[in-house]
Every structure is written in structure tokens, then in C-alpha cells.
Amino acid sequence: MPIQEKCRIQDHQKVGPRHFKLTLLSQYIASHAQPGQFVNVRCSDGSDPLLRRPISLHRINPEHGVFELLYEVVGKGTEMLTKYFVGEELDVLGPLGNGFSVDPKKKIHLMVGGGMGIAPLRALGESIKGGARYVFLGAKTKEALVCGEKCGEIADQIALATDDGTTGKKGLVSDILLDFIENQLTAYNLPLTAIYACGPRPMLKAIAEIAVQKKIDCQLSMEERMACGIGACKGCAIKTKDGFKMVCKDGPVFDAKEIVWN
Ligand SMILES: Cc1cc2nc3c(=O)[nH]c(=O)nc-3n(C[C@H](O)[C@H](O)[C@H](O)COP(=O)(O)OP(=O)(O)OC[C@H]3O[C@@H](n4cnc5c(N)ncnc54)[C@H](O)[C@@H]3O)c2cc1C
Ligand code: FES
Incomplete structure (x- = not known):
């Protein structure tokens, strides 16, 4: 069950030419998230940009109640994210979607x-x-x-x-x-x-x-442009053998056999 939470920034580092790693405190998200799930981040304290931006969970550490995001600056939202400092809070919705499942029979x-x-x-x-x-x-x-x-x-x-x-x-x-x-x-x-x-x-x-x-x-x-991130706007639909599915709610992780590519 996703929650909306103001998460305090524990660490925020530049790790590449346009790439940043962000560590956020949230006992709830860190305890409930699965690999492959994502969070929807509000990138400013105002209303611009209006839509949250989806970012995958890069690391999940329930023991310390933290999770990490790894992001690349590609536009306005991610550029605004870089302006947040350690100690400030970010408005986050998550964990969202369905992640990877690991079959113990696979070696x-x-x-x-x-x-x-x-x-x-x-x-x-x-x-x-x-x-x-x-x-x-x-x-x-x-x-x-x-x-x-x-x-x-x-x-x-x-x-x-x-x-x-x-x-x-x-x-x-x-x-x-x-x-x-x-x-x-x-x-x-x-x-x-x-x-x-x-x-x-x-x-x-x-x-x-x-x-x-x-x-x-x-x-x-699968990656699609998203708006609501919770299956309400139908903006992230992709074609599957079982009809259209929402990447944000039914995915982002899908069985490869399900996807219709054309
Ligand atoms: C489920 C999911 C998980 C994601 N995880 C990560 C992650 O871990 N790290 C990361 O850096 N990015 C991730 N992304 C992509 C990230 O959401 C976009 O880069 C971000 O929303 C761009 O916002 P912006 O305001 O900076 O750029 P915008 O100004 O919105 O867009 C800038 C450019 O990026 C393109 N773009 C924006 N969003 C997407 C998208 N969803 N798919 C393809 N192209 C896009 C636009 O077409 C445009 O050319 C993920 C996307 C999804 C759907
Ligand atoms: S982003 Fe709204 S339904 Fe997926």
C-alpha cells in the first residue's frame, strides 16, 4: 500500500556527469518496497512542475529505514531535484507498482x-x-x-x-x-x-x-511517461496479450511473453 510522505534527505551526491544519488529516510517505504518498484517524487515545493516524477528504488535498506534513488538530469523536474540539500524534505508517494519476483528455483x-x-x-x-x-x-x-x-x-x-x-x-x-x-x-x-x-x-x-x-x-x-502513477489517468497504457495494461499499476515489471511490441 503506497503512502504519501515527506521524506528527509540523508544524503545527496553527484555521481556522474548528470547523475545523482539521493538517500531518503522513510521507515515505511524502506520496509514495504520491493526491487523494481518505484516512487513518485514531487520535484519542487510549488506547483511547477505539477506532475510528480517516477524514479526506481535503487537500494532499499529496511534496517536503517532508508532508500536510495539514482537519477539522471534530463529536464525540468530532475534539474529541480538537484537543488535539494541534505536535511531538507521531499514529498514522495510510494512504494508504487509491481516489482521483480525472484523464483528460488532459478540458479x-x-x-x-x-x-x-x-x-x-x-x-x-x-x-x-x-x-x-x-x-x-x-x-x-x-x-x-x-x-x-x-x-x-x-x-x-x-x-x-x-x-x-x-x-x-x-x-x-x-x-x-x-x-x-x-x-x-x-x-x-x-x-x-x-x-x-x-x-x-x-x-x-x-x-x-x-x-x-x-x-x-x-x-x-517497462518505462512509459507517467502522470498519476497510480492507475487513475490511463496515461501509461501499454499493449499486452491480455489487452492494455498500466505500467504504473500493473507494472512496471512484466513477463516478457506478455508484451505486444508493435
Ligand atoms: C517506472 C519508472 C522508473 C524510472 N526510474 C528512473 C530512475 O531510477 N532514474 C532516472 O533517472 N529516471 C527514471 N525514470 C525516468 C524519469 O521518470 C524521467 O527521466 C523523469 O520523469 C524526467 O523528468 P524531467 O522533468 O526531468 O524531464 P521532462 O522535462 O519531463 O522530460 C525530459 C526528456 O525526458 C523524456 N522522458 C521523461 N520521462 C520519461 C519516461 N518516463 N520515459 C522515457 N522518456 C522520458 C522526455 O520525453 C523528454 O525528452 C523512470 C521512469 C519510470 C516510468
Ligand atoms: S500514470 Fe496514470 S495510469 Fe499510469
Whole structure:
């Protein structure tokens, strides 16, 4: 059950060229949130911008009653967020949506992030207790690959891809995922494998195709522009095999087999 809360800022740091990490205090959100869920943040104390902005839970720490957000400045709302200081309060609604679910029968966990799609993977990786964990990260450039090194704490192995080849393999993150599946996994362990992905739509589509082709269970965190964030405005509808669904309420995490891509 989401709540609206004024959360005190415990930490706020610049972690990349346009990227920030925000630590907020909320015992309720930290205790109730699941990896893959998000919060809807009011980015100013006034009415502009009117709409809250959805940001994934990057880390969840119920023991200390805090959660972290990792965000990139792309427009007015996220720019205004950067002006908040430690000790001030932010108006937050959450936790929202349905997150990732981890099947204990799976022994190989492949987490794939494109661009800011890295954000929810940290919380997901920290929640996976058994089996082998692999992280595949893709971005346009080395600079855009924020907090990638931190994924060492949640993965047995990390593979990187950038569009310009400034770090990792030159090319798409979906290509390094496919390469790993074809060269490191056997027919025996494909049913024991799960893919979890978050990133831009073309990346998610490519990963869904790989998952179907290789018969691997796959969960995708879909991203759509949002208004209400609670299923009321129907602004974030996507097409699924079961009709239109709301990314904010029915997702953002969906089974890859559900999504209709055209
Ligand atoms: C479920 C969910 C989780 C998200 N998690 C994160 C996160 O952890 N970290 C993070 O940095 N961002 C995340 N985003 C994206 C974030 O919500 C947008 O970047 C933010 O709302 C932009 O607000 P703005 O006012 O700064 O930019 P605006 O001025 O609103 O937009 C600037 C540009 O960004 C594009 N844009 C805005 N929102 C979206 C969107 N939802 N999808 C695609 N393009 C968009 C616009 O088309 C425009 O080109 C998430 C989005 C969703 C739906
Ligand atoms: S944002 Fe309003 S229904 Fe999803």
C-alpha cells in the first residue's frame, strides 16, 4: 500500500556527469518496497512542475529505514531535484507498482541494464540470495555508465557494452547477453536461468526476443511517461496479450511473453 510522505534527505551526491544519488529516510517505504518498484517524487515545493516524477528504488535498506534513488538530469523536474540539500524534505508517494519476483528455483540470474536501467538492478541484486548473479550493462559512453563498478557488489561477473566502445565491448548490451547465453550456458541450465532487464524499449524488445528464442524466463521493467502513477489517468497504457495494461499499476515489471511490441 503506497503512502504519501515527506521524506528527509540523508544524503545527496553527484555521481556522474548528470547523475545523482539521493538517500531518503522513510521507515515505511524502506520496509514495504520491493526491487523494481518505484516512487513518485514531487520535484519542487510549488506547483511547477505539477506532475510528480517516477524514479526506481535503487537500494532499499529496511534496517536503517532508508532508500536510495539514482537519477539522471534530463529536464525540468530532475534539474529541480538537484537543488535539494541534505536535511531538507521531499514529498514522495510510494512504494508504487509491481516489482521483480525472484523464483528460488532459478540458479542463474542475468540482470541487464541499459542507460539508467541500471537503477533498479542494485536493489534486485541485493535481494537475490542464492545462485550465480551476472550483470550486463550498456550505455552510450563510458561516462553514461554510472555506478557500474558498484555492481561488483551484487554480481559474480559484470560485462559492459558501450555504443562508442569507450569501455567494455563496442555494441549493444543485448549482443553481449546473447553471446554469454550461447557460449557460457548449456541446454541443461537454460530452464534454471532468469533474465531481469530495465532500459530503453528497443533494448527490452531485443532481450524479449532472445528470451523467447532461448526459452528463458524473463521479466522486463517497462518505462512509459507517467502522470498519476497510480492507475487513475490511463496515461501509461501499454499493449499486452491480455489487452492494455498500466505500467504504473500493473507494472512496471512484466513477463516478457506478455508484451505486444508493435
Ligand atoms: C517506472 C519508472 C522508473 C524510472 N526510474 C528512473 C530512475 O531510477 N532514474 C532516472 O533517472 N529516471 C527514471 N525514470 C525516468 C524519469 O521518470 C524521467 O527521466 C523523469 O520523469 C524526467 O523528468 P524531467 O522533468 O526531468 O524531464 P521532462 O522535462 O519531463 O522530460 C525530459 C526528456 O525526458 C523524456 N522522458 C521523461 N520521462 C520519461 C519516461 N518516463 N520515459 C522515457 N522518456 C522520458 C522526455 O520525453 C523528454 O525528452 C523512470 C521512469 C519510470 C516510468
Ligand atoms: S500514470 Fe496514470 S495510469 Fe499510469
